[in-house]
Amino acid sequence: MDERRTGWVLIVVLVAQLVYLAVRGARSGDTWLESVGLRVLGPAARAVTSVPTSLGELREGMRLRHTLQDENAHLRRENEELRLRLLQLSDLENDMRRLGAAVEYTTPPVGGIRAVDVVYVDHASWLRTLVIYTGDTPARMNQPVLSSSGLVGRVVTVAGPYAKVQLITDRAASVGAMILRTRRQGVVRGSGQGQGGLDLDYVPRQADVKPGDRVLTAGIDGVYPRGIPIGTVVQVESGGQLFHRIHVATAVDLGALDQVYLLDHSPLPPDVKEAVPGVRP
């Protein structure tokens, strides 16, 4: 093919790609092209991740062999304390259920959790994500992802046994949040700065917020259930005329995730979410 025709092919290919980019914009979602790529590259990512992990675990095991007994004893003591605490909390839970039943109070159901492996982490690009391997039971879109310390993000792309998770530090992510001490609600967004940067927006200036306040999910966004730790307030600035500028450090060290938990939580049905007030279905 002569160069003139190749030039035309180039123009057609570039215009097609530009149109695709313009239509999709900055949205991070499920496309078949991306899913195919993830299906092909997921196993490679998993294989590469598992090798250094296994070697690292072996080295770590040898290095810490003599301290394992001490750690075991410490964990046993901690386990005893936690069992005791669990007993106290189950008493409280029973009390709360009884009182709740008396006033017919119902909470949204929250299902179990499932541990899955992280096979690929991308902190470098504009949208911060990780890829998880879910095995035979695939993840669901918008399924919350947690670690033992708190909220990690939500599933945005599912491709067979692999799923892409949008981290809460992603600039495009937002989470309905509340300050534990005052129950004041706002929206947590990724600030895009550093690895643990979050901003808590829409908290009025007259609201009482101070560094050290713990921030949890508020359960108002239709994706995440209430009460999952998001982070801690590190700085409060007087922002615009109406709202504080609040910086939050994540509860989870997102740079050190090798295993996460998928929460079996049903998101708000779209027809309920998009229903217009006053219009009957």
Next chain:
Amino acid sequence: MSALKLLAGLAAAVLLHLVLMQLWPELARPMDVFLVVVVLYGLGGNSLASLFAGMLVGLVHDTLTNNPFGLFGFADTIVGYSTARLAQRLVIQRATGVLAVVSFAAALQEAIVVGLMVMLLPDPQLPTPFGVALKAGLCGVLGMILYMAGSQWRQGADSRRRNRMSRLRMG
């Protein structure tokens, strides 16, 4: 054969990128192995093949980095085509020439990606001039090393073939 070489290069790039992300994630962003594969393939001079090779490699890169899907696909299409056109006009045989071409391609790719980000994203995170220079330098050096290794391997294979042929003639 050319397509096989491209696929082998792409597979190696994916592997190297994943290993870098695992062991040294700070290096994975400036060290764009996918770009190096596109440029080295483009040096063959086939502009149509390089165009599609750039698109394929860029889309694979997009899958792994999760920038808005198609960003690197678009940029690498242009880079692949431009490199092939350049290779048709210039005879690039020295390793330093390859270093210059790959560095220039890295800067061109960054410029295209930044332009698209400014157009598409509400609040894009733009690279610093130092970041662009670092990427150009690292990619250039990697491209040069791979080109030199490839040349040496080709020379070795040629001399082995000549030896075999001369033994056959003598026998």
